[in-house]
Amino acid sequence: MVNVTAWSEHLCLDAATRALEPDWPLVLATLAFPHADFGGANALFDGVRRASMATTPDWLDNVTTRRIRARLRHVTLTSFATSFERDNATMAEVGSSFVRANRSFLAHYVTLHHVGQEASIRDPPNGLKGALSSVELHGRVVYSDLFATVFLPLVYLRHPVFYNASVASYYNYGTLGAVVAKELAEAVSPFSRGDDFEDVGNEDRGSSNASTGSFLWSEASRREFAYRIGCYRAFEDHFHKGRPQDVDWMTTPLKRNLFAWLRAARVAYEAMKTDYVASTTRGGTLPHRVTPALWKSAQMVFFRRFCLVACGLDRTEPLSARDRCHWPLLNMAEFVDAFGCPNNSFMASRQSCHFL
Numbered sequence: 001m002v003n004v005t006a007w008s009e010h011l012c013l014d015a016a017t018r019a020l021e022p023d024w025p026l027v028l029a030t031l032a033f034p035h036a037d038f039g040g041a042n043a044l045f046d047g048v049r050r051a052s053m054a055t056t057p058d059w060l061d062n063v064t065t066r067r068i069r070a071r072l073r074h075v076t077l078t079s080f081a082t083s084f085e086r087d088n089a090t091m092a093e094v095g096s097s098f099v100r101a102n103r104s105f106l107a108h109y110v111t112l113h114h115v116g117q118e119a120s121i122r123d124p125p126n127g128l129k130g131a132l133s134s135v136e137l138h139g140r141v142v143y144s145d146l147f148a149t150v151f152l153p154l155v156y157l158r159h160p161v162f163y164n165a166s167v168a169s170y171y172n173y174g175t176l177g178a179v180v181a182k183e184l185a186e187a188v189s190p191f192s193r194g195d196d197f198e199d200v201g202n203e204d205r206g207s208s209n210a211s212t213g214s215f216l217w218s219e220a221s222r223r224e225f226a227y228r229i230g231c232y233r234a235f236e237d238h239f240h241k242g243r244p245q246d247v248d249w250m251t252t253p254l255k256r257n258l259f260a261w262l263r264a265a266r267v268a269y270e271a272m273k274t275d276y277v278a279s280t281t282r283g284g285t286l287p288h289r290v291t292p293a294l295w296k297s298a299q300m301v302f303f304r305r306f307c308l309v310a311c312g313l314d315r316t317e318p319l320s321a322r323d324r325c326h327w328p329l330l331n332m333a334e335f336v337d338a339f340g341c342p343n344n345s346f347m348a349s350r351q352s353c354h355f356l
Contacts, residue, residue, distance in 0.1 A: 009106060038081045040165045041157060041176070044271075045077040045150070048177050051271035052184045052263070059228070064221040068188040071216065075143075075187055077180075078132055079152035143183040145192070150183045162309070169279065170298040173272035174305025178264045181271070185263035190225045191256045192216045229255055231353035232327065254318035258327060261319060265306060265328030272302050299338035303329065 053069045060068070125133075128147055135142050135151040142151045156162045156176055163176045186192070192215070215222065233250045276298055307325035317324065329335045331353055341347045 012106075012110065038079075038157060038165070040169070040172070041079070041152070041163060042077060042082055044163075044169070044172055044177055045180055047271040047275055048173075048180050048267060049075060049184060051274060052181060052188075052267045055267055055270050059224050060221050061218055063218045064216070067216050071148075071188055072184060074148050075184060076149045077152055078128065078147070078149040079154070079157070080132065080136070081154055081157055082152075141179045141183055143187045145187070148187075150180060150187075152180075168298070168301075169275050170272050170302050171305060173268050173275065174302040175309045177271055178268040178306050178309055181267040182260045182264035184267065185260040186256075188216060189256050189259050190215070190217045190222050191252065225259075228353065229258065232258065251318065257318040261310065261324050261328050265332060268306065269302065269332070269334065272298075296338055299334060303335055303338060 049072055053072045056065050056068055128149075131144060131147065132151050136153050139153050139155050141153065141156060143149070144151060156179065159165075160167075161175065162179070163172050217225070229250065276295065280294075306328075310324035310328070311321040319327070330347070335341075336347050339347075
């Protein structure tokens, strides 16, 4: 005999899922993160963006530096967990009411879909939400030049790997901070176009004053970049004696990827350092009184977490997982100091490319 009740519930569940599929990310945010605090994620993004603006390479010319800072100033963070406050508040209230009433998961699920549909009617999906929904499916943090935003999928806010609101911030800067810093680097790489904010103070992307199709970097800065990135080729060739010297393994995609990861390590580290000093001195402690042992421990955690995320991201990039970890740290004296690398070790006796 067919269980009519179970069959009816299945039909109801399937109908709700199919009809209200566009609202799934809002439902997922409520179901997967019922008690999460995402305020720290926004603060982390702001810290990384400030550090990215403050740590532009000193070998860039003034024109390029000005353009880079102008673009970064307008970049935002977009996530279903943090960006749609009105919808999230409504969904969270529904979730709390069901928890208090001890209702079944099925009833909770269907009601959330219903509320999500009402939210969509009140605030119809637009290109931004559509793009974010697509990013959610792929589970990748992506910078969008079209929207001048970094899309952050919910999976990156799931503790304990990338983000955890209950731990010291240097844990999060090594993972989520590094991923965000990498995407900000993509936004201002030597291969980025200058369509968005070519002229400082010109916020109208459709303005005829913008040099549509032009590079964000000036010709002089791109020549300097080509010279400095060549240091990495020479260094790599030194450790791969059998590699054909007449083959340029430094392809454009690899150069762009290398630039992004080099910047990710430096920017995330500087953001972490600024936050660490601010948090430890908030109670009145002077910067020079911060315990060296604790600071060294924080640095070690940061670098380990950075390599965790660099090696562990499940996607194909021009740089290998090993190189995504090693190359950014190769010229960071802070890494050598934190781990006390011997003077004759590979990391301590490295060739300094002085890239960033």
